[in-house]
Amino acid sequence: MNQIEPHGLQPEITKHSGVGLVTIAGLSVVFGDAKSQTIALQTTDLTLEPGTFTAVIGPSGCGKSTLLNAVAGFTAPTSGSIHVDGREVSTPHPSVGVIFQNFALFPWFTARGNVEFALKRFGLSRKERRERAMAALAEVGLEEHSRKFPGQLSGGMKQRVAIARTLAADPDVLLMDEPFGALDAQTRLRMHELLTDIWMRRRKTVLFVTHDVDEALRLADTIEVMATSPGRIIQTVSVSLKRPRPVDRMSEDFLELRGQLLSLLRNED
Numbered sequence: 001m002n003q004i005e006p007h008g009l010q011p012e013i014t015k016h017s018g019v020g021l022v023t024i025a026g027l028s029v030v031f032g033d034a035k036s037q038t039i040a041l042q043t044t045d046l047t048l049e050p051g052t053f054t055a056v057i058g059p060s061g062c063g064k065s066t067l068l069n070a071v072a073g074f075t076a077p078t079s080g081s082i083h084v085d086g087r088e089v090s091t092p093h094p095s096v097g098v099i100f101q102n103f104a105l106f107p108w109f110t111a112r113g114n115v116e117f118a119l120k121r122f123g124l125s126r127k128e129r130r131e132r133a134m135a136a137l138a139e140v141g142l143e144e145h146s147r148k149f150p151g152q153l154s155g156g157m158k159q160r161v162a163i164a165r166t167l168a169a170d171p172d173v174l175l176m177d178e179p180f181g182a183l184d185a186q187t188r189l190r191m192h193e194l195l196t197d198i199w200m201r202r203r204k205t206v207l208f209v210t211h212d213v214d215e216a217l218r219l220a221d222t223i224e225v226m227a228t229s230p231g232r233i234i235q236t237v238s239v240s241l242k243r244p245r246p247v248d249r250m251s252e253d254f255l256e257l258r259g260q261l262l263s264l265l266r267n268e269d
């Protein structure tokens with residue numbers, strides 16, 4: 001019997017666990033003093049349902065990182081509030097994992113050491129930490145490289161260690177700020193496949209910031225398009241393309257959405 005899958009997603013996709021609800025209400029972030037103010041983010045309302053994948057795109061300086069940093073608890077709202085599963089965000093919290101472009105690995109720890117170090121705050125035994133770190137490294141295909149130091153790993157591998165480190169802590173929400181921006185095109189495509197695969201299995205709520213329309217279209221269910229001065233969301237675009245989404249077979253729908261997004265961004269530039 002044929003069943004229609006919600007959002008056109010594939011049947012093997014895991015059902016989300018019901019946690020990871022992000023509620024952003026009346027959020028604004030203003031930097032500077034009375035003389036010179038930047039409205040990095042104008043009053044914004046946004047809900048990320050548990051297990052959804054949302055991309056945020058927009059020109060440089062439109063407030064993408066500001067939005068992500070506020071959800072992470074790194075930047076305090078000037079007004080409004082952010083809740084994750086009912087908990088108000090005021091400082092960073094283990095239920096929200098963050099991945100940046102520049103990996104932020106400790107060079108003096110091995111790949112496994114970096115992941116283990118991030119698990120220290122969970123009160124696990126040494127053995128449990130090791131097992132969890134190895135499982136996370138296996139999940140990103142780095143089992144064989146667990147004893148290497150960051151200096152011995154490629155850019156893509158380093159970012160996989162950073163992803164493993166975040167996954168090992170098992171957050172409910174994953175925030176990613178241009179995580180693949182520094183990687184070459186080929187590696188980036190492989191990382192998209194890996195992230196799609198992880199998301200389909202784990203169903204974390206993901207907020208993914210990028211400059212790249214194609215990257216957003218490959219990964220997300222929903223794309224929030226932002227504009228600058230003041231930073232704000234100008235459009236929400238639903239992406240109901242089936243996953244995985246291969247780049248060598250871009251469908252008509254993909255191309256139509258891409259045209260729509262590029263023209264939105266062009267008008268804002």
Ligand SMILES: Nc1ncnc2c1ncn2[C@@H]1O[C@H](COP(=O)(O)OP(=O)(O)OP(=O)(O)O)[C@@H](O)[C@H]1O
Binds near residue numbers: 032
């Ligand atoms: N700590 C800060 N102090 C003062 N102004 C800031 C601060 N952080 C960001 N801004 C300003 O807020 C605005 C939004 O910055 P933000 O970094 O969020 O943009 P972005 O969309 O992430 O840009 P990019 O695509 O270049 O990363 C910019 O005008 C920026 O200069």
Ligand SMILES: [Mg+2]
Binds near residue numbers: 177
């Ligand atoms: Mg940014």
